[in-house]
Amino acid sequence: MLTMERTAPVAFGVLALIIWQGAVSLMQVPAYVLPSPIAILAAFWSDHDSLLLSLLSTLAVTAAALIAAASLGMVLALAMAVSRLARAAIQPWAVVLQVTPVVAIAPLIIIWVDQQFAALVVCATIVAFFPVLSNTAAGLAATPPELADLFRLNGATRCQTLFLLRLPAALPYFLAGLRIAGTLALVGAVVAEFVASSGGFAAGLAGRILEAGYRLEIPRMFAALTLLAIAGIVIYAALGSFERVILRRFGAGS
Amino acid sequence: MLRLTSVGRRFENGVVALAGITTQIDRGEFVVLLGPSGCGKSTMLRILSGLDAPDSGALTWDDGARPGPGDIGFVFQDATLLPWASAEQNVFLPLRLAGKRFDASRAVIRDTLAQLGLAGFEHAKPAALSGGMRMRVAIARALVSCPKLLLMDEPFAALDEFTRHRLQDDLHALWREARTTVVFVTHSIYEAAYLASRILVMTPRPGRIAAEISCALAEAADRRTDPAYADLVAEVTETLHAVMPAC
Numbered sequence: 001m002l003t004m005e006r007t008a009p010v011a012f013g014v015l016a017l018i019i020w021q022g023a024v025s026l027m028q029v030p031a032y033v034l035p036s037p038i039a040i041l042a043a044f045w046s047d048h049d050s051l052l053l054s055l056l057s058t059l060a061v062t063a064a065a066l067i068a069a070a071s072l073g074m075v076l077a078l079a080m081a082v083s084r085l086a087r088a089a090i091q092p093w094a095v096v097l098q099v100t101p102v103v104a105i106a107p108l109i110i111i112w113v114d115q116q117f118a119a120l121v122v123c124a125t126i127v128a129f130f131p132v133l134s135n136t137a138a139g140l141a142a143t144p145p146e147l148a149d150l151f152r153l154n155g156a157t158r159c160q161t162l163f164l165l166r167l168p169a170a171l172p173y174f175l176a177g178l179r180i181a182g183t184l185a186l187v188g189a190v191v192a193e194f195v196a197s198s199g200g201f202a203a204g205l206a207g208r209i210l211e212a213g214y215r216l217e218i219p220r221m222f223a224a225l226t227l228l229a230i231a232g233i234v235i236y237a238a239l240g241s242f243e244r245v246i247l248r249r250f251g252a253g254s
Numbered sequence: 255m256l257r258l259t260s261v262g263r264r265f266e267n268g269v270v271a272l273a274g275i276t277t278q279i280d281r282g283e284f285v286v287l288l289g290p291s292g293c294g295k296s297t298m299l300r301i302l303s304g305l306d307a308p309d310s311g312a313l314t315w316d317d318g319a320r321p322g323p324g325d326i327g328f329v330f331q332d333a334t335l336l337p338w339a340s341a342e343q344n345v346f347l348p349l350r351l352a353g354k355r356f357d358a359s360r361a362v363i364r365d366t367l368a369q370l371g372l373a374g375f376e377h378a379k380p381a382a383l384s385g386g387m388r389m390r391v392a393i394a395r396a397l398v399s400c401p402k403l404l405l406m407d408e409p410f411a412a413l414d415e416f417t418r419h420r421l422q423d424d425l426h427a428l429w430r431e432a433r434t435t436v437v438f439v440t441h442s443i444y445e446a447a448y449l450a451s452r453i454l455v456m457t458p459r460p461g462r463i464a465a466e467i468s469c470a471l472a473e474a475a476d477r478r479t480d481p482a483y484a485d486l487v488a489e490v491t492e493t494l495h496a497v498m499p500a501c
């Protein structure tokens with residue numbers, strides 16, 4: 001039963017691909033409307049150097065943004081947990097950044113930040129940092145009150161309470177935020193690349209997608225899209241496993 | 255050791271949790287606070303620990319008895335261990351907060367764990383321990399700093415009967431040996447009669463001490479089957495029925 005549940009998504013995907021392939025060939029849909037899976041695979045194969053290089057560029061932006069988002073979210077959450085003044089000062093601006101569509105601010109950031117790679121990372125970080133911040137802040141605020149009492153009874157300093165209790169208790173929350181931030185960083189990176197592409201910078205997968213669109217190379221466009229989807233799934237799964245491994249070693253699992 | 259004079263506590267929402275509590279707690283006593291849920295027993299423990307303060311009346315400590323950091327051991331209904339720390343690291347916590355080093359404390363930690371029957375479980379994480387063993391770690395953690403006063407808030411209420419009996423036996427043996435002053439909260443008549451050297455019966459809303467029962471149960475190991483224990487249970491039950499308002 002369990003193995004069937006495991007294989008079900010794969011079986012469903014394969015079935016969908018077969019129906020897709022069959023329908024496209026049967027109804028003779030032109031490739032510039034909807035290419036068949038085999039045509040997409042062929043397009044990928046004939047251009048894999050350029051596509052994989054672009055994927056690497058996008059992934060580099062994503063990874064840098066994820067690290068930046070994790071550090072920024074963590075530091076801001078800490079500041080908010082330690083000082084009420086900091087909380088009052090930071091919270092509204094974090095929400096403002098969160099609700100402003102990154103497409104709208106990306107052109108500005110690309111003008112302000114000279115270095116293209118850095119500009120993309122800044123955009124993606126803005127998209128990705130919020131779940132880390134809000135999750136970690138929630139975790140730091142959710143310290144079990146009885147343990148906090150115990151620390152007080154034993155004369156713990158604020159520093160001791162923070163490092164021996166509040167931070168470790170917030171780790172599961174931080175990791176859950178990180179998992180969401182991973183996929184958001186990818187989304188942010190691609191959105192920023194789309195904006196940057198119109199300015200001539202087109203190293204990432206968004207550049208390949210736009211380029212393929214201009215030249216009506218729809219199978220190649222689908223190949224780039226597929227790579228993006230796979231990258232998203234892999235990032236999500238990898239961060240999920242990372243979370244489980246850390247929590248198990250940490251002893252808080254179950 | 256300490257005296258309470260007309261201690262009252264009224265919360266911001268208007269609930270009067272305690273009113274006119276006057277009693278005293280002597281060194282070496284095992285005082286049990288017995289009463290139904292919501293009668294202010296936990297509030298009373300928090301006031302004794304200094305985590306909460308009365309808003310009327312006074313708490314007077316004898317000379318030199320006023321507790322500082324580490325002088326109060328507190329055990330809650332849940333073990334509330336640090337889930338990421340091993341049994342010995344959990345027990346080390348009060349010493350660590352007092353600035354002690356682990357190496358210098360290792361012997362004390364081992365001994366305290368062994369006293370609670372946890373020899374060999376030093377490195378086990380809480381998730382790997384049973385409910386009863388987790389509670390044993392929590393008691394070891396409360397005792398490791400040799401507190402002047404041990405406060406326990408329904409510590410065995412969530413355990414099954416067999417585990418509870420074992421823990422009651424062990425706790426009582428520890429108390430007979432060390433004569434640490436204990437204030438123990440429960441809503442079980444049997445538990446109160448078995449453990450206490452004095453029972454304070456509390457009535458709810460506002461929480462008051464309605465009766466006081468001194469217990470001179472033989473300090474033998476088989477007290478549970480002693481007829482004197484059955485008599486004491488009957489006495490406590492009668493007292494409760496006499497003072498408790500109908501609900």
Ligand SMILES: Nc1ncnc2c1ncn2[C@@H]1O[C@H](COP(=O)(O)OP(=O)(O)O)[C@@H](O)[C@H]1O
Pocket residue numbers: 265266267269270271289290291292293294295296297298
């Ligand atoms: N922090 C608080 N604020 C408001 N009401 C409280 C608070 N703590 C306890 N109470 C109320 O005070 C009463 C006594 O509570 P408590 O001391 O926990 O009782 P017990 O431990 O005997 O069950 C209850 O009615 C409870 O709802």
Ligand SMILES: [Mg+2]
Pocket residue numbers: 292295296407
């Ligand atoms: Mg209570």
